[in-house]
Amino acid sequence: KAGVTxxxxxxxxxxxQQVTLSCSPISGHRSVSWYQQTPGQGxxxxxxxxxxxxxxxxxxxxxFSGRQFSNSRSEMNVSTLELGDSALYLCASSLxxxxxxxxxxxxGTRLTVT
Amino acid sequence: AQSxxxxxxxxxxxxxxxxxxxxxxxSSYSPSLFWYVQHPNKGLQLLLKYTSAATLVKGINGFEAExxxxxxxxxxxxxxxxxxxxxxxxxxxxxxxxQFYFGTGTSLTVIP
Numbered sequence: 001k002a003g004v005t006x007x008x009x010x011x012x013x014x015x016x017q018q019v020t021l022s023c024s025p026i027s028g029h030r031s032v033s034w035y036q037q038t039p040g041q042g043x044x045x046x047x048x049x050x051x052x053x054x055x056x057x058x059x060x061x062x063x064f065s066g067r068q069f070s071n072s073r074s075e076m077n078v079s080t081l082e083l084g085d086s087a088l089y090l091c092a093s094s095l096x097x098x099x100x101x102x103x104x105x106x107x108g109t110r111l112t113v114t
Numbered sequence: 115a116q117s118x119x120x121x122x123x124x125x126x127x128x129x130x131x132x133x134x135x136x137x138x139x140x141s142s143y144s145p146s147l148f149w150y151v152q153h154p155n156k157g158l159q160l161l162l163k164y165t166s167a168a169t170l171v172k173g174i175n176g177f178e179a180e181x182x183x184x185x186x187x188x189x190x191x192x193x194x195x196x197x198x199x200x201x202x203x204x205x206x207x208x209x210x211x212x213q214f215y216f217g218t219g220t221s222l223t224v225i226p
Contacts, residue, residue: 004157006157033214035216042216042218042219043204043216043219045214045216048213056213088155090157090158092157092158102148102160102163103148103150103158103160103206103214104160105150105157105158105159106157107155107156107157108155108156108157110155
């Protein structure tokens with residue numbers, strides 16, 4: 001089975017721009033979560049989608065948004081980029097309804113904002 | 115309130131010696147517990163999970179963890195460290211379905 005795929009692996013953007021990150025979950029997984037990882041803040045939960053609906057949301061500004069498509073693929077968008085948005089963005093998928101977790105992570109998208 | 119605490123931000127061990135990475139949680143619910151490992155610029159890989167079956171859980175790469183309800187702990191151990199074990203380790207707790215709480219991570223250094 002293919003794992004969680006995140007594209008692109010690396011991105012360099014300028015302050016004020018917007019960016020879209022993509023995540024393809026493991027086949028059959030219906031839950032997709034997004035996390036931001038920085039050296040200072042560690043892993044922070046952004047949001048979780050299930051069946052195209054946002055089910056949980058972390059404490060991030062409205063510039064961070066996401067969506068999930070009918071095939072469970074998910075995208076995350078960050079508008080009006082700030083220097084502090086530089087981070088590794090991780091996507092994780094999981095089966096829902098069988099047990100609590102586990103999460104299966106992709107290798108992440110490294111976003112650098114200059 | 116639910117939370118998870120990794121007691122050590124950095125651990126250094128010599129190659130061939132035991133590894134102990136500590137994790138405590140607080141919750142009024144019965145949790146599911148996980149340990150993940152992250153190598154540089156990679157995503158997190160599941161090492162092992164506890165979901166209310168046996169309290170001693172064996173994972174990949176020789177790691178194991180013991181769930182101790184009375185101590186609200188889920189410490190990760192390995193009898194003999196290898197150089198390839200050097201990485202960041204995260205204790206993760208789930209209390210209610212698909213909401214996951216991450217510890218702040220423990221960086222493991224293995225000294226040759």
